[in-house]
Amino acid sequence: MSPRTVSVRLLACIAPCAVLPAAPAAAQSGTQKSDEPVIVVTGVGLPDTPAIPAYDTVVLTRDTLVSTASGRIEDALGSVAGFQQFRRSDSRSSNPSAQGVTLRALGGNASSRAQVLLDGVPMADPFFGYIPLSAIVPERLASARVTRGGGSGPFGAGALAGTIELTSADADALGLVSGQLLASGRGDTEASATIARRLGSGFAVLSGRWDRGDGFWTTPAAQRVPASVRAGYDSWSVQLRAAAPLNDTIELQARGLAFHDVRTLRFAGADTSMEGSDASLRLVGRGEWQFDLLGYVQARNFTNVVVSSSSFVPTLDQRNTPATGIGGKFELRPPTGEANVLRLGIDYRKSSGELFENAISTVTGAITQRRNAGGVNTDLGLFAENDLTLGMVTLTAGARADRYTIRDGFYVARNAAGLPVSDSAYPDRSGWEGSFRGGAVARLGAGLRLRAAGYTGLRLPTLNELYRPFTVFPVVTQANAALRNERLVGYEAGIDYAPSPAVDLSLTGFDNRVKHAVANVTLGPNLRERQNIDAIHARGIEASAQVRRAQFSLAGSLAYTDAAARGSGAAAALDGNRPAQTPRWAASSTLSWRPAANAVVAATLRHVGAQFEDDLETDVLPAATTIDLFAQVPVGGRLALVLRGENLTDETVITRNQGGSIDLGAPRTLWAGIKLGL
Known part of the structure; x- marks a missing residue:
């Protein structure tokens, strides 16, 4: 059963929640008795803890998330310096399997080392670990909280570099009907629509978005051949959300x-898809005994056709994953x-999947080899965390x-006649891993706050x-069924200063090490x-500032990271090198002007430092x-008129450089359209 078919059935199962239950008759008639409790449905989880x-x-x-030039979530999150995908390209022009998300230059490959949660649900693909960024629509969100570092804690395994918590907006924030329609100077289009309604004491939200276009040239003019094409894209997503x-x-x-x-x-012909x-x-309980019970299921798929850069015909068809x-x-x-918050919990995630791919002869076009591989990973976590407030100091531990289990792993390759070329079944593995984190924050008055924390993760x-295995032609990267778990050890300390609601300054120094990276x-x-x-060892500083005065505001973020790979044996050649795809400097600054209600003009300056394509800094x-x-x-x-401009100076942004074979990021792109619902 395809994910598209499953999607219809899943949405059909959830749809009844959009209409149940209704408010009591007294509330509907406007004659609610004074002694009856007022029910407020928030659609979010438990309240934040003091630590x-x-x-x-x-x-x-929300204002920040919906006012980006590209209209894409990775652009919004890019305002937090240190956030990065494996490559610089966005979700219109990158291979989805390269959309791993990390923080603090703790990358080095395309897997996510930051945990991305949408309404508490991990969004990482069960097979690849990438984040389906085009399916996370900024206008559906109320906020995004980015925690750099911090270890796994109650967020589940995987939060080595930090956690990105995305919260969906409720009916009040979205309005009854809203949407927008924009077109770029190249003819690309972006269309979205939302219907949000209060139903009794609850609410339901149905939203959809469709992005399509011929895209831009990722290949420099000097390297184009007759087979070269623009980075065309066509994506849609539909979300139904309800709370009662x-x-x-x-x-x-x-x-x-x-x-x-x-x-x-x-x-x-080099087509890639994800669905x-x-x-x-x-269930969220906000009584004396507070609780949060969450369950989820995800069905995903990925396909990819690799085209030779010399003969320009398919060499590999990753037809099903x-x-x-x-x-x-x-x-x-x-x-x-009142001065203490104790959190006790358990979480579980099972990821299963397999790939089916065909190797293709560049001469005859015939299939030369059929491959099948896959396995099952599970993680069951038990956690306890306590926050204790003693006057102006809050302690947390x-x-x-x-x-964890890593099991049922296999790799099978057969030739064109169906005879086995390789048939490997890998031994099952399992074990226990412990993680810890703790910290303190001291509120010294006059908006001054000192903090420190230490943590480990998995x-x-x-x-x-x-x-x-995969190919970014002509480079082949082999898999490795013997890989060990990654382990994080990190420390940080910082100072926050907010002397008034109009000023908020922050500075953090950190030292993080990922062992067995x-x-x-x-x-x-x-x-x-x-x-x-x-290991990958990253040390650095992170600074942020927000200043508001009358109709103007300035928000800035800066990260400097001294990151180095530590390798021995076969990896000795990379020892001391900066991890692949990780810059030393990253900065972002946005100046906004809001001259009237629902009117805004915002300009964003963003800088990403030099980085290397590979581990050898070639x-x-x-x-x-x-x-x-x-x-x-x-x-x-x-109604409002919306104008957007990406890369206004038409800066050349190189996203891939393998021996001089280059891919480019988005050039100057101008958008115009209308928006309904302010």
């Missing part, structure tokens, strides 16, 4: 998401006094134990890293293998500085 400020945390508001009270303290939330994305990269269906149910993610979380907060290698290690010309290197990706513009001008009623 959140102990870690390096940045919150992006079961009584005056317990709230039921449901969400269904379906998405499909097709892209063409570099050459005609998926997610469904989740959540079905994967399933199943998981859940239960968190309990017993009453322990937590422990986590993970029981990430299992993905099924992709363990079992799937998985990296793409060069073995020879055009050959790499995923291996555990000794090919450089030069530094790039871009300027973006966003403007929203009300024209009457609930």
Whole structure:
């Protein structure tokens, strides 16, 4: 059953939650008795704990998320310096499997080392670990909280570099009907629509978005051949979300998401697709004994055709990669006094999947080999965390134990006649891993706050890293079924200063080390293998500032990271090198002007420092500085004119450089359109 078929069934299952239950008759008639409780459905999880400020945390508001030049979530998150994907290209022109998200220059390969949660649900693909960025629509969100570092804690295994918590907007924030329609100067279009309605004491939201276009040239003019094409894309996503009270303290939330994305990269026929269906149910209790019970299921798929850069015909058809993610979380907060918050919980995630691909002769076009590989990873985590407030000081400490399994791994290759060329079944592995974190925050008055934290964390290698080789022609990267778990040890300290609501300054110093980091290690010309290197060690500073005065505001973020790979044995050649695709400097600054209600003009200056394509620092990706513009001008009623400009100076942004074969990021792109609902 395809994810597209599953999506229809999942949404159909969740749809009834959009209409149940209705408010009591008294509330509907406007004659609610004074002694009856007022039920407020929020659609979010449990309230924040007092120790959140102990870690390096940045919150992006809805206004920030919906006012980017590209209209894409990765652009919005890019305002937090240190956020990065594996490559600089966005979700219109990158291979989805390269959309791994990380923070603090703790990358080195395409897997996500930051945990991305949407309404509490991990969004990482069960097989690859990438984030389906085109399915996460900024206008559906209320906020994004980015915690750099912080260890796994109650967020589940995988949060080595930090956690990105995305929260969907409710009906009040979205309005009854809203949407927008924009077109670029190249003829690309972006269309979205949302219907959000209060139903009794609950609400339901149905939203959709469709992006399509012929895209831009990722190949420099001097390297184009007759087979070269623009980076065309066609993606859609639909989300249904509902929340309803079961009584005056317990709230039921449901969400269904379906998405499909097709892209063409570099050459005609080099088509890539991803699709998926997610469904989740959540019970949130806000009584004396607070709890959060969450369950979810994900069905995903990925396809990719690799085209030769010399003969321009297909060499590999990754025709099917079905994967399933199943998981859940239960968190309990017993009453322990006003000055204390105790969190006890358990979480579970099972990731299963396999790939089916065909190797193709560049001469005859016939299939020369059929390959099949896959496996199952599971993680069961137990966690406890306690926050204690003593006057102006809040102390926090937590422990986590993970029981993991890596099992049923296999790789089979057969020739054109169906005879086995390779048939490997890998031994099952399992074990326990412990993680800890703790910190303190001192509120010294006059808006001054000091904080410090230490933490450890865990990430299992993905099924992709363990079992799937891949090719970015002409470079072949081999899988490695013997990969070990990654382990993080980190420390940080910082100072926050907010003397008034108009000024908010922050500075953090950190030292993070990922032991047994998985990296793409060069073995020879055009050959790499995923291996555990000794470590990736990243030290640096992160600074942010927000200043508001009358109609103007300035928000800035800066990260400097001294990151180095530590390798021995086969990986000795990369020892001391900066990890692949990680810049030393990253900065972002946005100046906004809001002359009237619902009117805004915002200009964003963004800089990404030089970085290297590979682990041996052979090919450089030069530094790039871009300027973006966003403007929203009300024209009457609930309508507004929207103007957007990406990369206004037409900076050359190199996203890939393999021996001089280059890909480019988005050039100057101008958008115009209308928006309904302010």
